[in-house]
Amino acid sequence: MSIEKGRDITISVLKFNPRSKVSKPHFVDYHLEETPGMTLFIALTKIREEMDPDLSFDFVCRAGICGSCGMVVNGKPALACRTLIANYPTGKIQLMPMPAFELIKDLSVNTGKWMDAMSKRVQSWIVDNGGEEVNIAKMEQRVDPEVANETFELDRCIECGICVASCGTKLMRPDFVGPVGLNRVARFEVDPHDKRTAEDFYELIGDDDGIFGCMSLMACEDHCPKHLPLQNKIAYLRRKLVALR
Amino acid sequence: MKINYCDALVIGGGLAGLRAAVAAQKKGLNSIVLSLVPVKRSHSAAAQGGMQASLGNSKMSDGDNEDLHFADTVKGSDWGCDQEVARMFVHTAPKAIRELASWGVPWSRVKAGTREAVINAKKTTITEDEDRHGLITSRDFGGTKKWRTCYTADATGHTMLFGVANEALKHNVDIRDRKEALSLIHENGRCYGAIVRDLITGELEAYVAIGTCIATGGYGRVFKQTTNAVICEGTGAAIALETGVATLSNMEAVQFHPTPIVPSGILLTEGCRGDGGILRDVDGHRFMPDYEPEKKELASRDVVSRRMIEHIRNGKGVPSPYGYHVWLDISILGREHIERNLRDVQEICQIFNGIDPADEGKKGWAPVLPMQHYSMGGIRTKPTGESTRLAGLFACGEAACWDMHGFNRLGGNSVSETVVAGMIIGNYFADYCLANDVTIPTSTVQKFLDEQDAYLNEILAYNGSEDIFKIKNRMKELMDEKVGIFRDGPNLEAAVEELKELLVKTKQINVKSKERAGNPELEEAYRVPRMLKVALCVAKGARDRTESRGAHYREDYLKRDDANWLNRTLCTWPNKDDLEPTIEYAPLDIMKMEMPPAFRGYGAKGMIIEHPESEVRQAQVDEITEKMQAEGKDRHEIQDALMPFNLPMNYKERNERAGDK
Numbered sequence: 041m042s043i044e045k046g047r048d049i050t051i052s053v054l055k056f057n058p059r060s061k062v063s064k065p066h067f068v069d070y071h072l073e074e075t076p077g078m079t080l081f082i083a084l085t086k087i088r089e090e091m092d093p094d095l096s097f098d099f100v101c102r103a104g105i106c107g108s109c110g111m112v113v114n115g116k117p118a119l120a121c122r123t124l125i126a127n128y129p130t131g132k133i134q135l136m137p138m139p140a141f142e143l144i145k146d147l148s149v150n151t152g153k154w155m156d157a158m159s160k161r162v163q164s165w166i167v168d169n170g171g172e173e174v175n176i177a178k179m180e181q182r183v184d185p186e187v188a189n190e191t192f193e194l195d196r197c198i199e200c201g202i203c204v205a206s207c208g209t210k211l212m213r214p215d216f217v218g219p220v221g222l223n224r225v226a227r228f229e230v231d232p233h234d235k236r237t238a239e240d241f242y243e244l245i246g247d248d249d250g251i252f253g254c255m256s257l258m259a260c261e262d263h264c265p266k267h268l269p270l271q272n273k274i275a276y277l278r279r280k281l282v283a284l285r
Numbered sequence: 286m287k288i289n290y291c292d293a294l295v296i297g298g299g300l301a302g303l304r305a306a307v308a309a310q311k312k313g314l315n316s317i318v319l320s321l322v323p324v325k326r327s328h329s330a331a332a333q334g335g336m337q338a339s340l341g342n343s344k345m346s347d348g349d350n351e352d353l354h355f356a357d358t359v360k361g362s363d364w365g366c367d368q369e370v371a372r373m374f375v376h377t378a379p380k381a382i383r384e385l386a387s388w389g390v391p392w393s394r395v396k397a398g399t400r401e402a403v404i405n406a407k408k409t410t411i412t413e414d415e416d417r418h419g420l421i422t423s424r425d426f427g428g429t430k431k432w433r434t435c436y437t438a439d440a441t442g443h444t445m446l447f448g449v450a451n452e453a454l455k456h457n458v459d460i461r462d463r464k465e466a467l468s469l470i471h472e473n474g475r476c477y478g479a480i481v482r483d484l485i486t487g488e489l490e491a492y493v494a495i496g497t498c499i500a501t502g503g504y505g506r507v508f509k510q511t512t513n514a515v516i517c518e519g520t521g522a523a524i525a526l527e528t529g530v531a532t533l534s535n536m537e538a539v540q541f542h543p544t545p546i547v548p549s550g551i552l553l554t555e556g557c558r559g560d561g562g563i564l565r566d567v568d569g570h571r572f573m574p575d576y577e578p579e580k581k582e583l584a585s586r587d588v589v590s591r592r593m594i595e596h597i598r599n600g601k602g603v604p605s606p607y608g609y610h611v612w613l614d615i616s617i618l619g620r621e622h623i624e625r626n627l628r629d630v631q632e633i634c635q636i637f638n639g640i641d642p643a644d645e646g647k648k649g650w651a652p653v654l655p656m657q658h659y660s661m662g663g664i665r666t667k668p669t670g671e672s673t674r675l676a677g678l679f680a681c682g683e684a685a686c687w688d689m690h691g692f693n694r695l696g697g698n699s700v701s702e703t704v705v706a707g708m709i710i711g712n713y714f715a716d717y718c719l720a721n722d723v724t725i726p727t728s729t730v731q732k733f734l735d736e737q738d739a740y741l742n743e744i745l746a747y748n749g750s751e752d753i754f755k756i757k758n759r760m761k762e763l764m765d766e767k768v769g770i771f772r773d774g775p776n777l778e779a780a781v782e783e784l785k786e787l788l789v790k791t792k793q794i795n796v797k798s799k800e801r802a803g804n805p806e807l808e809e810a811y812r813v814p815r816m817l818k819v820a821l822c823v824a825k826g827a828r829d830r831t832e833s834r835g836a837h838y839r840e841d842y843l844k845r846d847d848a849n850w851l852n853r854t855l856c857t858w859p860n861k862d863d864l865e866p867t868i869e870y871a872p873l874d875i876m877k878m879e880m881p882p883a884f885r886g887y888g889a890k891g892m893i894i895e896h897p898e899s900e901v902r903q904a905q906v907d908e909i910t911e912k913m914q915a916e917g918k919d920r921h922e923i924q925d926a927l928m929p930f931n932l933p934m935n936y937k938e939r940n941e942r943a944g945d946k
Contacts, residue, residue: 057803059486076606077548077637089754093806094798098322101514103551103633105443106326122636144463144485145803152323152462156454165451166389174387176380177938180340181387182419183394191391192437195444199325233389 046074049131051083053095057145067134068092074131080120081109084147097147104265107200111147112136117205119265120147138205151201161217162244164224169235183232194227194273196266203260203270215249219260219270222251226273242281251278286734287490288727291317291459293718294478294494296466297521298324300442300700301682302500303449303458304707309715310456317492318453319464319481321516325450328502328514329703332442333554333629335424335434336704337697338378341942342420343395344411345432348944351375352920353430356880358698361428361585362691363835363845364882365538365661365853365873370668370689372879372930374698374705379940381704382421382435390448393436393626395422403561403618405581406571417943425559426696428585428887434697439554439629442700449704466521467737467811469497469528469678470730476531476678477725479524480737487802489738491730496718498670498679498710499525503660507820508769509761511657512545512552521684523815525664526822526866531675532855533866534665534686536819537826540694540836541770542658543589548607549637550656553630555696558582560626562615564593565650566601569612577887584887587693587836590655594770605652612650615642655770659683659699661690661836662823665855668930670710671717679714681706688853692835712933741801744810749793753809756787756794760813760820763787768824773841777828784824785864788817822856822866829868830854833892847882847896851875875902879928 049072056065070087081102088095097120100108104122111120114128117138125133141149158164174181203219210216225241228234245251254274261270293309295302298320309316318324341349354375359368386392397418402411404425426434437444453460463484470477470491478493501521505513525531543564544553558564564582566572573581576592584592593611596602602609615623615630620643623631627642634640634651642649664680665673666687672678681687682703687710689702767780791814798804832846833839851873856866875881881902884890906927913923921939931937 059802060800079549079637088805089758093754093796093809094800094804096803096805099515100322100326101328101331103331103549104636105440105629106322106328106330106514108322108326124636150463150485152326155323155325156460159451159454163455165455166387168387174384176383176387177935178383178941179943180383180421183386183391184419185394185396185422188391188394191389192393192440192444195389195391195437195447196440198330198443228389231389231391233387 047131049074049125049133051087052132052134053147054136055095055146056143058143074125078125080113080123080125083125084120096145105198107198110138110151110200110202110205112138112205117202117263119200119202122265138201140204140207140210141201151199154201154204155199155220158217158221159224162221162224166228166231166233167236168233171235181233187230187232191227191231194223194230194268197223197268198266200265202263202265206259206263208257208259209253209255213249213253216253217245217250219274222254222274222277223268223270226277229277238280238284242284246281251281286731288730289317289490289492291315291492291494293715294492294497295319295500296479296497297500297502297682297684298460298462299327299329299500299502299682300446300449300703301707302498303453304704305498305500305681305711305714306458307449307453307456308708308711309718310458312715312719314715314718317459317461319466319492320460320462321465321484323462324460325446327446328517329446329700330443331514331552332700333439333552334426334556334559335436335441335697336382336445336701337426337429337433337695338382338435338701339375339433340379340382340421340423340435341431341944342417343422343432344413345425346423349431349433350942351940352924354378354433357429357695358689359880360885361693361695363693363885364847364851365535365691365834367668367688368878368880368928369930370687372928373668373709373932374689374702377705377709377932377936378701380936381701381708385445385448385704386421388448388452390444391437392421393438395420406561406563406617420943424556425583426555427558427580427583427589428695434559436556438625439556439627445700445704466524468524468733470725470733471528471530471675472725472729474530474674475676477723480733489734491734493723493725493730495721495723496677496679496714498681498714499664499684500680500682501684503683504819505657505660507760507764507816507823508657509765510550512542512550513657518812518816519660519819520812520815522663523819525672525678525680526818526856526858527815528675529857529859531672531678532665532857533662533822534688534853534855535662535692536822536856537830537837537854538661538692538835539657539823540586540659540661541590541655542586543593543655544613544653545656546633546638547605547610547652547654551633551637552658553613553633553651553653557613557615557627557630560622561618562613563617565612565614566596567603568601569647572596572601580887585693585695587838588888590770591838593655603652610652610654613653614650616645616649659694661692661694662686669713670706671713677717677721679710681710692837709933709936716933741807741811744807745796745799747792747794747796749795751790751793753791753794753806753813756790757809757813757816760784760787760817764820764823768827770838772827772837772839774828777824780824781821781828781865784817784821788814788821788864791817818858818866825865825868826854826856844892844894846894847899848894851882851896875899877928878902879906879924881906
């Protein structure tokens with residue numbers, strides 16, 4: 041890492057406040073000097089503090105863990121906090137809010153509202169068929185380490201919404217549960233604590249707004265920042281559920 | 286005026302707040318959770334390493350129990366903790382983890398057979414017994430006698446948060462995100478809810494509740510170099526302080542973590558060292574054994590952080606554009622281990638620094654430097670979680686000073702505290718809401734709402750020349766420079782004085798956009814003064830505490846002074862226009878302790894000014910223990926005789942273990 045003068049870069053941001061009567065969507069260019077290791081988190085914070093205190097965006101963990109900062113970077117949805125400016129050789133970056141979600145302002149979209157509804161829709165929790173409350177003073181249920189690991193691999197989804205913003209079906213079919221919702225189902229299907237059967241999952245997602253809506257365009261998996269095996273899991277669920285009818 | 290009524294109001298949607306809300310909801314209460322961000326984005330998600338609970342399942346944790354966990358926690362706290370609370374905590378932790386397992390948290394499990402592990406930089410073979418196969422496993426962390434930290438690879442907080450958040454959805458907890466509490470509604474020493482701003486519409490609303498529980502996390506962002514998420518600004522604690530009634534406690538007890546990566550400050554989990562990673566200096570030399578021959582890299586966090594800075598001061602740091610750092614080497618664990626158990630660590634190194642930590646030799650070493658990490662202090666509560674001064678106000682998690690961490694928290698004890706406190710305090714909180722009712726005139730609610738409304742208008746009307754972002758950044762630098770890992774009187778005094786000046790300057794700003802909604806600068810303008818008040822509690826508390834205890838380290842007062850300072854700091858802010866907090870102290874009662882103050886077992890010896898009661902109480906403890914042992918009493922009965930404690934629900938029930946005889 042050198043401390044020489046950095047490149048001059050231009051970050052072009054779509055600004056729009058849907059709550060304002062006068063605001064119209066427009067791009068604003070911000071010019072700044074690149075510093076070593078500069079991410080979009082660092083750049084946007086600098087822009088807000090020094091150039092435009094009115095610019096809205098969402099960051100929480102700034103470490104690629106919480107999923108707050110999905111936005112469209114030069115045409116592709118990505119987590120802004122772990123997008124390095126250095127990876128863009130022209131030094132020109134265009135930022136837009138993610139599509140498919142309600143726009144709050146500028147780069148800020150309401151992923152939380154969408155994810156909450158999705159979680160309720162696919163009942164994204166352990167269903168044990170009204171079994172007795174677990175006695176937590178007693179030994180825990182055993183789980184094979186491989187199965188626990190398989191569940192964990194699917195539980196790593198951070199619900200950032202990048203797969204939804206990448207999804208062709210979602211843009212045509214507003215009620216589509218999205219790759220994130222299908223992944224949630226796949227996760228509980230693996231978990232031995234969950235007693236739901238394939239029939240139960242069919243009730244939740246066995247239609248064109250669910251597992252049969254996916255067109256296998258694969259952009260969800262291409263853009264997933266956690267590298268989840270979304271296509272494999274969707275294909276697996278589809279085979280399993282289609283066999284029921 | 287829009288008033289939302291509920292039984293139980295929880296402010297903060299991380300692990301502690303959500304778990305408390307589930308407790309309230311399960312008791313039939315109507316509970317609302319308010320959160321700055323969608324709850325699954327809370328800072329709890331960032332906890333990588335794990336959660337301490339003395340299950341004793343794996344080979345290296347066999348024989349673990351509540352007593353060992355208790356002793357580690359008390360020593361870790363440098364005897365600054367409330368031992369009754371520590372007991373409540375260690376007894377409930379195994380239940381918390383088992384409950385989470387039943388809620389679907391995919392804990393890593395014991396696999397029967399042999400595997401290789403790196404212990405003290407040497408490859409070692411561990412054989413797990415067949416009869417433990419499939420039980421929850423654990424890893425090593427600093428300051429613990431047994432391998433006690435349960436985990437899901439290095440995404441423990443994430444899996445826990447999703448498990449608890451989904452359980453809250455299942456029980457129909459009313460979760461409202463992008464809502465920020467600006468003040469607490471209170472009258473005659475009782476809290477009745479909060480005035481809340483909708484972060485999308487900018488609208489002010491009142492939330493009136495029987496009980497209010499603050500679970501807003503820590504205040505790391507008053508420092509510049511911190512591992513905390515950007516939302517950890519301590520303003521939840523600040524609104525409690527601004528009541529002028531509730532107290533904040535031990536705010537000077539700030540933990541610095543040894544291994545955030547330079548320069549971003551993103552944390553590389555203690556699991557790196559727990560799993561066998563080591564620290565190296567500019568020459569590639571492993572230096573920790575020179576300072577701490579017994580615990581080495583796994584001494585407690587305050588000790589390791591100070592040793593790193595000490596070594597850098599001795600000229601052994603690695604120079605960089607961001608100052609000096611040392612190296613963390615996990616490549617010795619092998620690529621397979623890293624790619625399975627430390628994958629997020631690997632990704633952070635790759636994405637933010639262009640390093641693959643699995644690469645052997647210097648190529649894979651990650652630059653690390655201690656940075657602010659955890660706030661041991663917070664809203665002072667009783668063991669039930671209720672504020673000691675403001676009835677109906679509860680606090681849990683990092684926002685609270687429930688006081689099980691004292692002056693230094695052990696790794697793995699914070700995520701553990703979030704859910705354990707959520708269970709215990711959540712139930713006491715729910716009981717309070719069941720036993721009381723709301724008796725507050727609407728006019729009082731209106732008064733509190735009008736106050737915040739007027740305050741926002743006042744801010745928008747400021748016509749000065751100061752810049753709120755610059756004030757905030759100066760505060761952060763100041764805290765790093767003068768209230769950091771090593772502290773002394775003159776620097777702390779200077780910090781207090783400048784923080785007061787900055788607080789004055791927050792009224793001499795000019796907010797460019799006059800919009801009430803969607804105006805980030807306005808949000809800074811009302812948050813920064815609250816952050817400054819928190820920072821002042823930290824700096825003044827540190828200035829006045831003339832001893833070194835846990836993470837609070839005074840170069841001008843090197844000894845832990847039990848004779849004069851075995852107490853809790855209490856801060857209040859009685860008048861709105863005060864420029865600094867009022868500080869009092871509450872003593873810790875040695876004669877009620879199960880473990881009277883002694884040497885911690887790591888760090889330098891002979892650095893304690895002893896309290897005369899320590900010896901007296903120790904003799905009592907020994908006598909009772911010997912007598913009861915002779916009578917054939919078991920460890921639970923002896924413990925109960927030494928220091929009885931209560932728990933709600935059936936949490937007092939004994940924890941079953943695979944190793945039970």
